[in-house]
Amino acid sequence: MRPGINHVEWWVKDWAISGPFYTELFALLSWKALAERAFSSGQSEIYFREMPHLERQDGLGPRHFCFQAVSRETVDRVHDWLVKNKVTVLRGPLEQSHYSPGYYTVDFLDPDGYILEAAYTPHMKL
Template identity: 55%
Template sequence: MPLAFHDSLGVRHICFHAVSRAVVDQVGEWLKNRKGDLLRGPQEMPLYSVSYYTVDFRDPNGFVLEVAHTPDIKL
């Protein structure tokens, strides 16, 4: 399913905070092993912050989920 922009209100995606980059890598490996709908990553996203590290994917219902390690960003 291609990514699309919508003119409606609502949640764009849900992001889970990972305690380390290793957790992001583990999620990425788990998704690859199960042929999950991986959108990007695991990869660094310096546009967001110097240490932002993320993996994004779609769940079985098509919702975008993210697991990110963001040590430089206060929650």
């Protein structure tokens, strides 16, 4: 066992919209489906709960979530998928070497308007 984040419970407004989005995104990022609403990177799990009666609110907490990509090509594939599916891309794909050498990223919005990032970070020490 290593220290880390065991899981994240992620609330979405409508699983019929968010489900296909996350299922396809995680497949591009090489995450595995554990169940209909649960996915694993092999080190962490994200599972989803549909909360139709709640509204998104801005507040303190995470600004965005960054998913590790295994290559620049993965980031490019995510970007192509985002464009094909008319997902709002906030920036990228582009290199952000001021974070670390070779840092290559695309930032975008999920169906509920939260900021996500897919980044290839070959020289970042975690």
